[in-house]
Amino acid sequence: MLLLLLGIIVLHVTVLVLLFVSTIVSQWLVNGEYTADLWQNCTSGSVFHCLASSSNEWLQSVQAMMILSVIFSVL
Numbered sequence: 001m002l003l004l005l006l007g008i009i010v011l012h013v014t015v016l017v018l019l020f021v022s023t024i025v026s027q028w029l030v031n032g033e034y035t036a037d038l039w040q041n042c043t044s045g046s047v048f049h050c051l052a053s054s055s056n057e058w059l060q061s062v063q064a065m066m067i068l069s070v071i072f073s074v075l
Contacts, residue, residue, distance in 0.1 A: 022066070039052070
């Protein structure tokens with residue numbers, strides 16, 4: 001029983017770490033001079049440009065759900 005409890009605790013800590021990393025980290029997709037993540041899209045040619053991610057409703061809902069999941073996991 002103690003081993004099962006320890007496994008569950010390790011699993012929850014791992015999920016929390018992955019949740020924080022995936023929400024905070026930039027550059028989910030790196031392709032040469034182009035990087036993209038949940039918050040912005042950047043190109044790095046002769047000049048470095050960053051634009052906000054598209055304003056699709058699904059993207060805004062993913063952003064909101066990730067922020068809420070971080071808040072609720074801390075509580």
